[in-house]
Amino acid sequence: MSIAVVGGLPVTSVITVSGGSQRLSVTANEVAICIVNQNVVQGHAFYDFGDQKQAATIAQQHGCLEQKASVSPGKPVYVRSCRCGLAQLPDHRARHMSGQANPGRAERREGISNTLIWGYGSGNFGLALLGLxxxxxxxxxxxxxxxxxxxxVAWSLLAARVFDSLTDPVMGYLSDRTKTRFGRRRPYFFLAAIPLAIAFYFLFTPPIVEDPENHQGYLLLYMLALYIVTYFIWTVAAIPYFSLGAELTDDYNERLKVIAVRxxxxxxxxxxATVLPAWLIYAYGGLQGYSFMGxxxxxxVAVFLIFAAIVSRERPDFQGRPAMNPYAGWLATFKNPHFARLLVSFIFSSLGAAVPAVLVIYVAVYIIxxxxxxxxxxxGWMPTWSYYLLLYFVSGILSLPVWDRVSRHIGKRNTWFIAIIMSTFTSAGCFWLSEGSIGYFSFILVFGGIAFGNFLAIPPSMVADVIDWDEVETGKRREGNYFAIWAFTxxxxxxxxxxIALQLLEYVGYVPNVPQTETVKTWMLVMYSWFPALCYLISAITLLRFNFDARELSRVQERLNRV
Structure with a gap:
């Protein structure tokens, strides 16, 4: 390997590796990183001076250079490490950036304050309330x-969600490349807060018609339009919000703390979201109660988003990095094998959780x-379905400290695997629900809620870990792309x-506000129990292929100089 330095601006060097040659252009006053490992160049850049000795001297003065050989004019400068924060190019192939300097690496960040963690986490109170x-x-x-x-209603939900899903990569792309004095994530919290509150109100304040059967098209268009607008604005806030959580700290366990608090x-x-809607609907009655609730x-929701934006603090060194085309960025994300394996498992877990969320009120009202x-x-303001949700979510809250401790002992993957198996059995057990089985259902919900607490905290912190692997490979921080895909799935x-669930209900004869036939009840239970159980079982099996743990993260962060 040889390095030649030519004076003038810009400096051009010739790096010869295994008989090949690559030309590199570097702008002024940049520290060169030439990490030599088994005669393979892993990174490059250097001070823009014609004299190598002068370049090395200035680099040493800035604490950026550790020499591996004596420096004299006309001889190569071999460098083992650089602590100035400039990029080290990844893996065992020589890589380069033509025509521009490598973007800087961020310094390691850990030990963040509880004020920042809880301030950031409070934003999800509003997003979760609206979402549920x-x-x-x-x-x-x-x-x-x-x-x-x-x-x-089924067609409306499908069309609106598909449209909403397609906006996720665009929002991730915009957030990743945003550069303001307030950061690249927080401005969107402010932007979305008030419009989201307005859209949510009108979603639950539809026009009142005396004969709904003759106004189905009108009601459908209203629901579809407001649903699309509401979730589009939700995406504007949510994708940057979840992306910010992955950036706050580099520590493996502290990341779990951030996600657990959130x-x-x-x-x-x-x-x-289980108590307030039930009380407002009871207090104000029917349609008016839903309108007050909205x-x-x-x-x-608006208040908590604004508060999170004010309290949270971003890392300015993550701004200004080049961003990929939003959809190309999605495709590039799947080149991360750790994320791809994690995503497959998450998809099946998400499918397992989706149908019960749709059918829980129907099961509570028409079966139990x-x-x-x-x-x-x-x-009177506490209907059975509100009690069921309350029991489920309180169990999840109480489980979070336990899952945090378990994860520190056996790792995140194994901890999530336990919760998925729990979800498999609790879902299957719902098939035997019957009229009046409140006690039996309560027992199931306690264990299901414990598993749900794990599902909220552990998988997102695993995503934050594998994003560091992506940074080593690409030199970019692309949290927006990753969490856009996460939200999309x-x-x-x-x-x-x-x-599918609502279409099937209509097909087998569901009629609102009347006792249901045994056929309808049976299909409700099948969709509420066996379908989720099968999805969770597949999720558990696919998760076994994921193998990115704390030790792998440490190796990655060594290459990022953030150990």
């Missing part, structure tokens, strides 16, 4: 209160029902499975 109300209440509201048929706020938001909860003792002992899975 839409996922659980929207279809039931439009079928049983507004009067739109289940089949048309998902604790998620679960508190989910609890609020206004009050929409305002709450409301026993007479419930109406006597329990306040969740949304598309919910759209497709929700569509």
């Amino acid at each position: 109300v839409v996922a659980v209440n929207l279809q039931f509201f439009y079928t049983d209160f507004v009067g739109l048929s289940a089949g048309l 998902e604790s706020c998620t679960l508190v938001g989910l609890v609020a 206004g009050i909860l929409g305002g709450g 029902g409301t026993p007479e003792w419930w109406t006597v002992m329990i306040p 969740t949304k598309l899975g919910a759209a497709v499975t929700g569509f």
Whole structure:
């Protein structure tokens, strides 16, 4: 290997590796990194001076250079490491960037404050609150209160979610390349907060018609338009928000803490989303209650997003890096083998969780029902379905510290595997639900909620880990691309499975607000139990192929100089 330095601007060098030659252009005042490992160049760049000795001297003064050989004019400069933060090009092939300097590497960040962690996490209280109300209440509201048929509601949900999914990569791309004095993520929190509150209100305030059966097309267009607008604005906030969580710290366990705190706020938001809608609907009644709910909860979402934007702090050294075309960035993401394996498992887990979210109110109302003792002992504002969700999410909240401790002992993959197996058995057990089986269902929900707490915290922290591997390979920080794909799979899975579930209900004879036939009940239970159980089982099997643990992360971060 030889390196020749030519004076003038820009400096051009010739690097010869295994008989080949690559020409590299480097701009002024850049430190050269020439990491030599088994005679293979792994990185490059250097000070823009005609004299190598002068370049090496200045580099040493800046603490950027550790010599491996004496330096004299006309001889190569061999460097073992660089602590100035410039890029080290990855893997065992010589790589280069033509016509521009390599982007800088970020310094390692850890030991972030609890104020920052909880301030950031609070934003997900609002996003989760909105998300659950839409996922659980929207279809039931439009079928049983507004009067739109289940089949048309299914088409509306599918079309809106597919459109929403296609916006995810664009939003990830825009967020990754945004550069402002407020950061590249937080400006979108401010931008989306108020419009999201307004759209959420109108989604649950449809026009009242006296004869819904003769106005199905009109009601369908209204629901579809407001659903698309609501989730588009949600995406504008959510993709940058989840991407920011992966950037806050480089520490393996501290990342889990950030995600665990965020998902604790998620679960508190989910609890609020089970109690507040039920109380508001009971207090104000029917359509008006849903409208009040939309206004009050929409305002709450805006407040928490703005608060998270104010308290959170970004890393300025992650800004200004070149971004790929949004859809090309998606394709490039799948070249990360660790993420691809993780994503397959997550997709099946998401499918397993999607159908119960759609059907839980239907199962509570039409299969288990409301026993007479419930109406006597329990306040009227607490319907059975609200109690079920409350029990489920409280169990998830209480489980988070346990999962955090387990993960520190056996690793994230093994911890998630345990939760998936739990979900498989709890889902299958729901097939034996029957009228009045509140106690049996409560038992299942406690263990299902414990598994759900794991599902919220562990997988996203695993994504944050494999993003570092991608940075080594590409020299870019592409959290937006990764979490856009993560959100896309969740949304598309919910759209497709929700569509199938509602279409199947209509096909087998579902009629709103009347006792259901045994055929309808049986198909409800099959979709609520065996389908999720099968998805979870496949998820567990595919997860066994994932092998990126704390030791692998340390090796990657060594190459990023962030150990």
